Amino acid sequence: MIAISDKELEYFLSHCLEKRFKKNEILSKPLITPNEIFFIQKGMIRVLITDEEGVEHTIHFAQENQFIADYSAFMLKRPSVYSLQTLEDTFVIVMPKSIIEWGYQELQEGDKLGRLIAEYYFIYQDTPIKNMFALTPKERYDSITEVFPNIHNRVPQHMIASYWGITPVHLSRLKNQRK
Template identity: 40%
Template sequence: MRAKKIEILKNEGIDSIYRLACRHVEISGAEWEQCRGMFASAFFSRKQMLVNRGEVCGKIFFVASGLLRIYFTDEKGEEKTFHFCMENTFATDYESFLKGVPSSFSIQAVEDSVVLLVSREMLESLYSLLGEGQKLGRLIAEDYFFILNEKIKSIYVNSPMERYKAMNMRFPNLLQRVPQYHIASYLNISPVHLSRLKLAERENSPNG
């Protein structure tokens, strides 16, 4: 990807972060002008690793363009997809990032991706520059908790079809962007079961 295109996506990503932050707290134009110059960007090609399990996750990644996958490897050596991060969403191992401990997860680019990078030091600076920075940090942490809670609840409470429908609501067009075995892993089902769910949905649709 050309440098000019990356720079455009970087600036668009910074604007997206500003809009997302403003949903939680009030941020003046003057405050944000002090913050926007702190953001750096990076390009990751398809299948490239952003974080490997066992490394300290020293960054929060904001997806300006592309798609990331957060996963872990079980005792059998099989990869289990925990979450997908599409455009205008964040990706990190929050515990590793905050505590400086080895990450339990790996983060990989599923597509060519441009991300904005937020270090721990930069995050602290953002909190101090913004009048409601501490409140913003607390609300971001709450959002991360809700993602974890929703994932755990879906596995133990929801049926595979309910998980499948919720995934399609949360991640539009994911089926066209991600290999089916990653999606099956995310839903905690086999690829064969995923094929059956897709067929059942088509048969039950008004145009099926």
């Protein structure tokens, strides 16, 4: 994403943590102000929100080579509304807010990195919203593997249905139409 010297990279990474999470572990919970961003090296994470009746709604998925956090809460220093849950054994780099702020100040292209991450986050949030209203359920089903390759083998179908705002039965019908 940016040009970075070996010395800068070494310092940055020395302040990050490598962490493994087992399937179904929670990385971040609602009502807690997030203080880190995760970079996924291996695995898949679901972003979800639980409504007042206790029903979980999948907001997004993140997989290898993607950043994930409740970025708005992270930036505004407010409690999160989302949970982040692993969907398989997952290996992440945990980047604390302090090292990210150091990067903005000290990396030669730190501001550029921050801008690129913010742009990525905007696209990450905007695309599913746009697709929800611009594409038919079948078109959304057909396009999901472009964004998340092999998702149907990695994620339970009811979570994919929740992500698209359809019932698992409707998702099953869409899958059968493709055969």
